[in-house]
Amino acid sequence: MGQGGRPRRARAHDEELGRAVAAAQQGDEAAFAIAYRLVHPGLVGYLRGLVGTDGETAEDVAAEAWLEIARDLGRFRGDGAGFRGWTATIARHRAFDHLRRQRTRPRPAAPEQDLLELPGPHDTPGQALEAISTRRVLDLIGELPRDQAEAVLLRVVVGLDGPATARVLGKRPGAVRTAAHRGLRRLGERLGLDGAADEGPGTLGGSR
Numbered sequence: 492m493g494q495g496g497r498p499r500r501a502r503a504h505d506e507e508l509g510r511a512v513a514a515a516q517q518g519d520e521a522a523f524a525i526a527y528r529l530v531h532p533g534l535v536g537y538l539r540g541l542v543g544t545d546g547e548t549a550e551d552v553a554a555e556a557w558l559e560i561a562r563d564l565g566r567f568r569g570d571g572a573g574f575r576g577w578t579a580t581i582a583r584h585r586a587f588d589h590l591r592r593q594r595t596r597p598r599p600a601a602p603e604q605d606l607l608e609l610p611g612p613h614d615t616p617g618q619a620l621e622a623i624s625t626r627r628v629l630d631l632i633g634e635l636p637r638d639q640a641e642a643v644l645l646r647v648v649v650g651l652d653g654p655a656t657a658r659v660l661g662k663r664p665g666a667v668r669t670a671a672h673r674g675l676r677r678l679g680e681r682l683g684l685d686g687a688a689d690e691g692p693g694t695l696g697g698s699r
Contacts, residue, residue, distance in 0.1 A: 504529050504650075508571030516564055523564075527557070530575060534582050536648040540632070540640060541586040552589050556582040576655035579645060583659060631681055632674075639674030642667050 508529045514522035531553065538549040538556075559581050567577055632640055638660075645656040656671070657664040 505571035505575070508574060510571075512564075512567065512571065512574050516567070523561070526574070530578055531557075533575070533649045534578060537579060537644050538582055538586055540644040540648070541583065542589055548589070552585050553582065555588075556585045559585070572652065572655065575649055576651055576659055579649050579651065579659045631678055635674045635677060638670045639677070642671035643674040643678075646671050 511522045511525040657667040
Protein backbone atom coordinates (compact mmCIF):
# COMPACT_ATOMS: atom_id res chain seq x y z
CA MET A 492 0.00 0.00 0.00
CA GLY A 493 2.66 2.55 0.96
CA GLN A 494 2.09 6.10 2.11
CA GLY A 495 -1.23 6.81 3.76
CA GLY A 496 -2.64 3.38 2.96
CA ARG A 497 -3.41 4.42 -0.62
CA PRO A 498 -2.86 1.93 -3.45
CA ARG A 499 0.33 2.73 -5.36
CA ARG A 500 -1.62 2.47 -8.60
CA ALA A 501 -3.89 5.38 -7.64
CA ARG A 502 -0.99 7.53 -6.40
CA ALA A 503 1.03 6.89 -9.56
CA HIS A 504 -1.88 8.00 -11.73
CA ASP A 505 -2.80 11.12 -9.77
CA GLU A 506 -0.20 13.37 -11.42
CA GLU A 507 -1.33 12.30 -14.87
CA LEU A 508 -4.95 12.67 -13.78
CA GLY A 509 -4.36 16.19 -12.49
CA ARG A 510 -2.86 17.25 -15.81
CA ALA A 511 -5.72 15.67 -17.73
CA VAL A 512 -8.37 17.37 -15.61
CA ALA A 513 -6.71 20.76 -15.99
CA ALA A 514 -6.59 20.34 -19.76
CA ALA A 515 -10.17 19.07 -19.87
CA GLN A 516 -11.30 22.19 -18.04
CA GLN A 517 -9.83 24.13 -20.97
CA GLY A 518 -11.97 22.18 -23.41
CA ASP A 519 -9.58 19.37 -24.35
CA GLU A 520 -11.87 16.41 -25.05
CA ALA A 521 -8.98 13.96 -25.37
CA ALA A 522 -7.82 14.96 -21.90
CA PHE A 523 -11.30 14.35 -20.51
CA ALA A 524 -11.16 10.87 -22.04
CA ILE A 525 -7.88 10.25 -20.19
CA ALA A 526 -9.42 11.37 -16.92
CA TYR A 527 -12.39 9.10 -17.55
CA ARG A 528 -10.09 6.13 -18.24
CA LEU A 529 -8.16 6.68 -15.02
CA VAL A 530 -11.18 7.16 -12.76
CA HIS A 531 -14.02 5.12 -14.22
CA PRO A 532 -12.96 1.56 -13.26
CA GLY A 533 -12.61 2.42 -9.58
CA LEU A 534 -15.81 4.43 -9.64
CA VAL A 535 -17.78 1.51 -11.07
CA GLY A 536 -16.25 -0.83 -8.50
CA TYR A 537 -17.34 1.52 -5.72
CA LEU A 538 -20.84 1.78 -7.19
CA ARG A 539 -21.11 -2.01 -7.32
CA GLY A 540 -20.49 -1.91 -3.59
CA LEU A 541 -23.43 0.47 -3.13
CA VAL A 542 -26.07 -0.67 -5.62
CA GLY A 543 -25.18 -4.36 -5.94
CA THR A 544 -23.30 -6.59 -8.30
CA ASP A 545 -25.53 -6.03 -11.32
CA GLY A 546 -22.95 -4.56 -13.65
CA GLU A 547 -25.51 -2.88 -15.88
CA THR A 548 -27.05 -1.02 -12.92
CA ALA A 549 -23.67 0.18 -11.66
CA GLU A 550 -22.74 1.34 -15.16
CA ASP A 551 -26.06 3.16 -15.50
CA VAL A 552 -25.48 5.00 -12.22
CA ALA A 553 -21.91 5.77 -13.30
CA ALA A 554 -23.22 7.20 -16.57
CA GLU A 555 -25.51 9.54 -14.61
CA ALA A 556 -22.56 10.56 -12.44
CA TRP A 557 -20.35 11.28 -15.45
CA LEU A 558 -23.01 13.51 -16.99
CA GLU A 559 -22.94 15.59 -13.81
CA ILE A 560 -19.14 15.48 -13.66
CA ALA A 561 -18.88 16.74 -17.25
CA ARG A 562 -21.49 19.44 -16.63
CA ASP A 563 -19.81 20.77 -13.48
CA LEU A 564 -16.17 20.18 -14.43
CA GLY A 565 -15.44 23.87 -14.66
CA ARG A 566 -16.34 24.30 -11.00
CA PHE A 567 -13.87 21.71 -9.77
CA ARG A 568 -10.78 23.01 -8.00
CA GLY A 569 -8.03 20.63 -6.98
CA ASP A 570 -5.47 18.06 -8.05
CA GLY A 571 -5.79 14.50 -9.33
CA ALA A 572 -6.41 13.03 -5.89
CA GLY A 573 -9.03 15.69 -5.24
CA PHE A 574 -10.74 14.84 -8.50
CA ARG A 575 -11.07 11.21 -7.39
CA GLY A 576 -12.79 12.35 -4.22
CA TRP A 577 -15.03 14.80 -6.05
CA THR A 578 -16.18 12.19 -8.56
CA ALA A 579 -16.74 9.62 -5.80
CA THR A 580 -18.98 12.08 -3.95
CA ILE A 581 -21.06 12.69 -7.07
CA ALA A 582 -21.29 8.96 -7.78
CA ARG A 583 -22.35 8.29 -4.19
CA HIS A 584 -25.18 10.82 -4.44
CA ARG A 585 -26.38 9.30 -7.69
CA ALA A 586 -26.22 5.81 -6.16
CA PHE A 587 -28.37 6.89 -3.24
CA ASP A 588 -30.83 8.52 -5.65
CA HIS A 589 -31.05 5.19 -7.45
CA LEU A 590 -31.54 3.31 -4.19
CA ARG A 591 -34.27 5.69 -3.10
CA ARG A 592 -36.02 5.11 -6.40
CA GLN A 593 -35.71 1.39 -5.84
CA ARG A 594 -36.74 1.79 -2.18
CA THR A 595 -33.84 -0.29 -1.02
CA ARG A 596 -30.96 0.32 1.35
CA PRO A 597 -27.29 0.36 0.34
CA ARG A 598 -25.74 -3.07 0.64
CA PRO A 599 -22.00 -3.46 0.18
CA ALA A 600 -21.06 -5.92 -2.50
CA ALA A 601 -17.71 -7.15 -3.72
CA PRO A 602 -16.23 -5.20 -6.65
CA GLU A 603 -14.95 -6.95 -9.71
CA GLN A 604 -11.67 -8.77 -9.20
CA ASP A 605 -10.03 -7.13 -12.19
CA LEU A 606 -10.46 -3.69 -10.61
CA LEU A 607 -8.13 -4.58 -7.78
CA GLU A 608 -4.39 -4.68 -8.38
CA LEU A 609 -2.90 -4.16 -4.99
CA PRO A 610 0.87 -4.46 -4.55
CA GLY A 611 2.20 -3.41 -1.17
CA PRO A 612 4.46 -4.10 1.80
CA HIS A 613 3.79 -6.98 4.15
CA ASP A 614 2.20 -4.97 6.90
CA THR A 615 -1.19 -5.82 8.31
CA PRO A 616 -3.64 -4.38 7.12
CA GLY A 617 -1.49 -4.13 4.00
CA GLN A 618 -1.61 -7.91 3.78
CA ALA A 619 -5.39 -7.85 3.91
CA LEU A 620 -5.50 -5.29 1.12
CA GLU A 621 -3.20 -7.35 -1.07
CA ALA A 622 -5.38 -10.39 -0.47
CA ILE A 623 -8.46 -8.52 -1.70
CA SER A 624 -7.46 -9.61 -5.19
CA THR A 625 -8.82 -13.05 -4.32
CA ARG A 626 -12.45 -13.97 -4.81
CA ARG A 627 -12.76 -15.13 -1.22
CA VAL A 628 -11.93 -11.72 0.20
CA LEU A 629 -14.09 -9.93 -2.33
CA ASP A 630 -16.99 -11.92 -0.90
CA LEU A 631 -15.91 -11.06 2.65
CA ILE A 632 -16.15 -7.33 1.92
CA GLY A 633 -19.84 -7.78 1.28
CA GLU A 634 -20.24 -9.25 4.76
CA LEU A 635 -18.74 -6.24 6.54
CA PRO A 636 -20.95 -3.63 8.23
CA ARG A 637 -21.86 -0.96 5.71
CA ASP A 638 -19.67 1.78 7.19
CA GLN A 639 -16.64 -0.51 7.19
CA ALA A 640 -17.31 -1.86 3.71
CA GLU A 641 -17.75 1.58 2.19
CA ALA A 642 -14.62 2.92 3.87
CA VAL A 643 -12.59 -0.03 2.56
CA LEU A 644 -14.05 0.36 -0.94
CA LEU A 645 -13.21 4.06 -1.08
CA ARG A 646 -9.70 3.51 0.24
CA VAL A 647 -8.89 0.45 -1.86
CA VAL A 648 -11.01 0.58 -5.01
CA VAL A 649 -11.29 4.32 -5.60
CA GLY A 650 -7.83 5.00 -4.13
CA LEU A 651 -8.70 7.84 -1.76
CA ASP A 652 -6.66 8.80 1.27
CA GLY A 653 -8.17 9.04 4.76
CA PRO A 654 -9.26 12.71 4.75
CA ALA A 655 -10.73 12.43 1.24
CA THR A 656 -12.68 9.32 2.25
CA ALA A 657 -14.02 11.21 5.25
CA ARG A 658 -15.18 14.07 3.03
CA VAL A 659 -17.01 11.70 0.68
CA LEU A 660 -18.77 9.97 3.57
CA GLY A 661 -19.45 13.19 5.47
CA LYS A 662 -17.79 11.83 8.60
CA ARG A 663 -14.89 12.77 10.82
CA PRO A 664 -11.51 11.44 9.61
CA GLY A 665 -11.01 9.59 12.88
CA ALA A 666 -14.32 7.75 12.51
CA VAL A 667 -13.47 6.77 8.94
CA ARG A 668 -9.98 5.60 9.89
CA THR A 669 -11.51 3.46 12.62
CA ALA A 670 -14.14 1.99 10.26
CA ALA A 671 -11.54 1.22 7.59
CA HIS A 672 -9.16 -0.25 10.16
CA ARG A 673 -11.87 -2.45 11.65
CA GLY A 674 -12.93 -3.64 8.22
CA LEU A 675 -9.35 -4.44 7.21
CA ARG A 676 -8.64 -6.08 10.55
CA ARG A 677 -11.74 -8.24 10.20
CA LEU A 678 -10.64 -9.26 6.72
CA GLY A 679 -7.18 -10.06 8.07
CA GLU A 680 -8.59 -12.13 10.90
CA ARG A 681 -10.83 -14.06 8.55
CA LEU A 682 -7.81 -14.73 6.35
CA GLY A 683 -5.70 -15.82 9.32
CA LEU A 684 -3.08 -13.10 8.84
CA ASP A 685 -0.66 -12.75 11.76
CA GLY A 686 -1.09 -9.61 13.84
CA ALA A 687 -4.39 -8.66 12.27
CA ALA A 688 -5.93 -7.81 15.64
CA ASP A 689 -2.91 -5.90 16.94
CA GLU A 690 -2.66 -2.96 14.54
CA GLY A 691 -4.10 0.36 15.68
CA PRO A 692 -6.30 2.69 13.65
CA GLY A 693 -3.33 4.94 13.02
CA THR A 694 -1.92 2.31 10.67
CA LEU A 695 -3.99 3.75 7.87
CA GLY A 696 -2.44 7.15 8.17
CA GLY A 697 -4.24 9.99 9.85
CA SER A 698 -2.86 12.81 7.77
CA ARG A 699 -2.97 11.30 4.31
